[in-house]
Amino acid sequence: MTTTTAPTSVTLDVTVEVPIETAFRVFTENFDQIKPREHNLLSVPIEATVFEPRAGGHIYDRGIDGSECRWARVLAFDAPERVVFSWDISPRWQLEVDPQRASEVEVRFFAEGPRRTRVVLEHRHLDRHGDGWEGMSEAMTSDDAWPLYLRRFADATRSAGSEPA
Numbered sequence: 464m465t466t467t468t469a470p471t472s473v474t475l476d477v478t479v480e481v482p483i484e485t486a487f488r489v490f491t492e493n494f495d496q497i498k499p500r501e502h503n504l505l506s507v508p509i510e511a512t513v514f515e516p517r518a519g520g521h522i523y524d525r526g527i528d529g530s531e532c533r534w535a536r537v538l539a540f541d542a543p544e545r546v547v548f549s550w551d552i553s554p555r556w557q558l559e560v561d562p563q564r565a566s567e568v569e570v571r572f573f574a575e576g577p578r579r580t581r582v583v584l585e586h587r588h589l590d591r592h593g594d595g596w597e598g599m600s601e602a603m604t605s606d607d608a609w610p611l612y613l614r615r616f617a618d619a620t621r622s623a624g625s626e627p628a
Contacts (some may be wrong), residue, residue: 464613471596473603477613479580479620481616482574486580487543489521489623490570490616497615504532504558516540522548524607529579534558550586552597563590566599574624582616584609 464477479486490497494514500582507526514522522535539547548567551558551575559565564589573581577595588604589596 464610467530471500471590472585472599473589473600474583474585474610475604475609475613476581476583477617478575479582479617480578480624481539481580482578482619483580484524484543485623486582486620487546487572489619491540491542491546493619493623494522496619497612499611501617502532504552504556505530516542518582532558536565539569545569554599559592564593565592569588578625582613584613 464475470575472593481489487522491514492584495512498510498512503524505524505526507528507530509524511525512522513525514520518537520537520540521533522537523533525531532605534551535548536551537546537548539545547569549562550561550568551562551565553559566586569585571583571585573583575581586609589600589603592599598627
């Protein structure tokens with residue numbers, strides 16, 4: 464996995480040994496396994512993280528009590544090449560209700576062969592969050608942020624790659 468940073472974005476990539484369709488499906492359909500439960504804005508433990516597979520959908524956490532925290536909006540869903548979603552979480556780790564103050568995450572999938580896919584995650588427009596965005600940029604590259612998500616994604620693709628087609 465490699466990580467690069469630009470003034471207002473963070474880019475990471477990982478290569479997985481599955482076809483592009485499988486990589487895309489695992490990222491979107493198994494996001495509940497990729498996002499750690501401790502990454503939680505609810506006041507109760509998370510029962511599930513839901514990724515609605517369509518532009519206009521949401522990514523949200525459902526608490527064990529049925530409460531929900533919609534922390535992202537799906538902006539583009541172009542299977543199996545890319546998905547884009549908003550990051551509606553402020554630098555103070557609270558929901559951001561103003562869409563103009565949200566950053567974006569684009570995940571692109573590139574087939575490097577019939578059973579190999581490079582996945583590039585770019586978290587961009589971090590400066591839209593206003594004061595404190597620089598700390599968010601640093602936080603996104605820490606071991607328990609996007610690098611952790613991509614490691615968990617790679618692990619999930621290994622399981623998916625061993626399933627019969």
